[in-house]
Amino acid sequence: MQMFNSPYRSVVDCMGSLLRREGPAAFYRSYTTQLTMNVPFQALHFMTYEYLQELLNPHRQYNPSSHVVSGALAGALAAAATTPLDVCKTLLNTQEAQAIHVIQAEAATAAGAVGAAASSRHISGLGEAFRMVYRMGGMPAFFKGVQARVIYQMPSTAISWSVYEFFKYIITKRQHERRLRGDRDGDK
Structure with a gap:
């Protein structure tokens, strides 16, 4: 449904059509590509967040502004x-007959008829997508699309970390209060 002029009316229509035409394997077409992208994304994301927390909030107190930033x-x-x-994942995911014809036309313009003949097959795998x-x-x-992706991720990750840190603060505060009450009750 990401494609311009998508032939699908809804997500359910898209899923049903894919299942009928290509079978269940179509839903996992770029699974390894997705993992290849998510592992470095999450690694960088967590390391950068922790590094910035050390700079902005070295005492690791609940500080919403440092969590957002x-x-x-x-x-x-x-x-x-x-x-x-x-970019490569999107190329792999959005391949259809129309998309392949567009790629062929662009390849023909860029590399001549030999390039078009070589690109006339279905792109499979991350290596082929990169090439x-x-x-x-x-x-x-x-x-x-790097700007759009960054603009999308910034508020998303800021909100996620803020919510996470808020609930962590509330839960640990309650646990601490219970421990204090338990200690006071034990002293009596």
Whole structure:
């Protein structure tokens, strides 16, 4: 449904059509690509958040502004760094007959008839996707949409970290109060 002029009316329509045409394997077409993208994204995200918390909130107290800033910047860095993987994943996920014809036309324009003949098959795998993206636009093509991805991730990760830290604060505060009450009750 990400494609321009998607033929599907809804998510359910898309799922039913894919299941009938391509079988259940279609839903896992880019599973390894997704994992390849999510592991470095999450690693960078968590390391950056923790590093920024050490700088902005060294005593690790509940501080909503430091959680928002650290979360937003961590999400931005992780999103920017993994954009090439996201571009390749999107290419793999959005392949249909129309998309392949567009790729063939762009490849033919960029590399002549020989390039078009080589790109006329279905792109499968991350390696092929990387080669196709590079052929279509060189290194800059790997960062198409980086601004949109960063702008999307910044508030998302800022909110996620803020909510996480809020609930962590509430839960640990209650546990601490219970322990204090237990100690006072034991002293009586």
